[in-house]
Structures are given as structure tokens and as C-alpha cells.
Amino acid sequence: MDKGHIQARHQTFDECSHSHDGVEFWYARDLQVQLGYARWENFVTAIERAKVSCSTFNQEVNDHFRGITKMVDLGSGAQRSTEDYMLTRYACYLIAQNGDVRKPEIAFAQAYFAMQTRKQELLEERLHQLERVEARQKLAETEKILSGVLYEHGVDDKGFAFVRSAGDAALFGIATKGMKKRLGVPDTRPLADFLPTVTLKAKEFAAALTGFNVQKDNLSGVPQVTQEHAKNNKAVRQAMLARGVQPENLPPEEDIKKVSTRLKGETKALISETHTLPKDKDQE
Numbered sequence: 001m002d003k004g005h006i007q008a009r010h011q012t013f014d015e016c017s018h019s020h021d022g023v024e025f026w027y028a029r030d031l032q033v034q035l036g037y038a039r040w041e042n043f044v045t046a047i048e049r050a051k052v053s054c055s056t057f058n059q060e061v062n063d064h065f066r067g068i069t070k071m072v073d074l075g076s077g078a079q080r081s082t083e084d085y086m087l088t089r090y091a092c093y094l095i096a097q098n099g100d101v102r103k104p105e106i107a108f109a110q111a112y113f114a115m116q117t118r119k120q121e122l123l124e125e126r127l128h129q130l131e132r133v134e135a136r137q138k139l140a141e142t143e144k145i146l147s148g149v150l151y152e153h154g155v156d157d158k159g160f161a162f163v164r165s166a167g168d169a170a171l172f173g174i175a176t177k178g179m180k181k182r183l184g185v186p187d188t189r190p191l192a193d194f195l196p197t198v199t200l201k202a203k204e205f206a207a208a209l210t211g212f213n214v215q216k217d218n219l220s221g222v223p224q225v226t227q228e229h230a231k232n233n234k235a236v237r238q239a240m241l242a243r244g245v246q247p248e249n250l251p252p253e254e255d256i257k258k259v260s261t262r263l264k265g266e267t268k269a270l271i272s273e274t275h276t277l278p279k280d281k282d283q284e
Contacts, residue, residue, distance in 0.1 A: 006124055006127070009105075009112075010112070012034060016030040020278060023278060024089060025087055025088055026087050027084055028043065028085035029070075029082075029084050031087065031092060031095065035095070035099060035106060046099065047085060047095060050065070050094035050097070051065055053098070063276035064091040064094075064274070064277065065086075065087060066086040067085055088276065088277060089274045090274040096113055107131065110130060111127045111130060113270075114263075115270075126263075126266075132253065133259060135197045135201050135204070136256050138201075139203055139204040139207070142208050143164070149211045149215060150214065150225055153225065154220045155221070159222040164229075166229060166230045167229045167233040170229075170231070170233035171236060172247055173237070174248050179248065182248070183251075183252040185252065194252045194254075194256070195252070198240075198247075203233075205236060206236045207232075209235075210228055213232070
């Protein structure tokens with residue numbers, strides 16, 4: 001997501017916020033639009049899932065989700081009542097957590113509501129961190145699936161390690177061990193835990209191609225599978241080079257474990273820092 005889109009969403013979410021007795025809140029009807037839900041019924045389902053999550057964290061649901069009835073104007077000049085919710089920042093965050101992070105609206109909302117500060121540069125950094133963590137998780141999932149596929153085609157754990165190493169050599173032009181030394185990655189840690197998002201996505205795409213082609217072409221044994229995986233990684237490398245990106249020259253990023261721990265810590269802090277809805281709030 002570029003800075004222009006971040007700034008526009010940032011402003012829109014700010015404009016949707018309300019305050020009562022010093023408590024910041026959002027109306028669900030407004031949030032529905034910002035999160036890309038076309039139907040209210042589908043958004044209510046997301047709200048109900050978020051309520052369950054709220055209870056799981058031992059939080060009082062009514063402190064963060066307040067059902068209300070609002071009067072809305074009709075074109076004829078008359079009014080009718082409509083269902084809505086008042087939502088605290090924490091409630092909005094939980095709703096976003098139940099969405100698809102691959103949607104830019106959801107990814108932005110997760111970052112926005114997780115942070116008390118609204119400085120755009122901090123939101124940009126958190127979005128970057130969320131994208132990188134999601135890319136690392138996706139790579140791990142794809143490699144796990146690939147491992148299962150290769151096992152059925154005559155490649156054991158030792159063979160799988162060889163296949164992956166050959167893939168790294170084709171992608172970076174440098175073997176895994178050499179890349180670790182180049183980036184300062186400890187020998188006991190996976191190289192992927194220190195790679196930037198674009199490289200993680202490149203490795204995941206190559207792994208997915210290998211799994212697909214091994215099954216499609218019924219490849220078997222370490223030599224055939226290694227050749228296939230190296231070929232796919234080389235093709236991905238060529239695509240990156242064509243766009244001016246040399247994966248072996250990209251700087252390392254922060255240990256993904258530290259990033260994940262920090263994100264979880266910020267989420268826990270959100271619970272304690274969010275003010276709860278006032279008990280005597282009049283319905284609107």
C-alpha cells in the first residue's frame with residue numbers, strides 16, 4: 001500500500017471516529033463501509049466473531065460492543081430506526097482481526113486500531129511489519145505442503161533440505177550458507193526469518209510452482225525434484241532481475257521472531273489502554 005492510499009485511509013478512519021465523555025468510539029455502520037463489507041448481515045457476522053474473541057481475552061463484551069438503535073432520514077423526509085453498534089478501538093481491532101489480511105482495507109484497519117498514536121509513519125511501519133509476518137507465515141505453510149508432496153514422491157527430510165538449498169542457490173546465486181554469512185544470520189536460524197517481504201514472497205511462489213509441477217508431471221526422487229525446484233527459483237530470480245531487484249543484495253530485516261513478539265505486545269497493551277464505553281450512554 002503506497003503512502004497516498006495510507007494517507008487517504010488514515011484521514012477517513014479519523015473522520016469516522018466519535019467521542020463521548022472522553023471515550024473514543026466508531027459506529028459499526030461506518031466501519032462496515034471502511035472494511036469493504038457490502039452487506040450489513042455479513043458485517044454483523046464479523047462483529048459476533050469479534051465478540052467471541054473479546055470474551056476469550058476475559059474482557060466484558062458490553063464494555064466494547066454496544067448495540068444501539070439510530071434514527072436515519074429517508075428521502076421522503078420521514079425517519080426510520082436502524083440497528084447499529086458503538087465500538088471501542090479494541091472492538092474495531094478485533095473485528096479487523098477476523099477479516100482477510102490480504103485485503104488492503106483489513107490490513108490497514110489492523111494497524112490503525114492496534115495503535116493509540118495516529119502518526120502516519122508509525123502506521124506505515126506497522127503495515128510493513130504485518131505484511132512481512134504474513135509473508136513469512138505463508139512461506140512456512142507452503143513449504144510444509146511441499147514437504148508432504150515431495151515425501152509422496154520419494155523425497156525424505158534430508159532430501160527436502162537438499163532441494164531447498166538448491167532452490168536458494170538458484171534464487172540468490174549463492175548457497176544458503178553463503179547467504180546466511182552475507183546477511184549475518186546465525187547458523188541455527190532459518191535464512192527466511194531475516195529476509196525482506198519481497199524475497200519471502202518470491203521463495204513462496206517458487207515453492208508453490210515446484211509442488212504443482214511435481215504432481216502434474218509426476219516427478220520423483222531427489223535429482224528430478226531438485227532440478228525442478230532450481231528451475232523455478234531461477235525463473236523467479238530472472239523476473240526479479242528484470243525489474244531491477246537483486247535478491248542477494250537486499251539488506252536483511254529484523255528477526256521475524258522479534259517483530260512478531262513486538263506486535264503481540266502492542267496488541268496486549270491495546271486492551272489496557274482502551275477506554276470502555278460509558279454505561280449510561282443514551283441510544284441514538
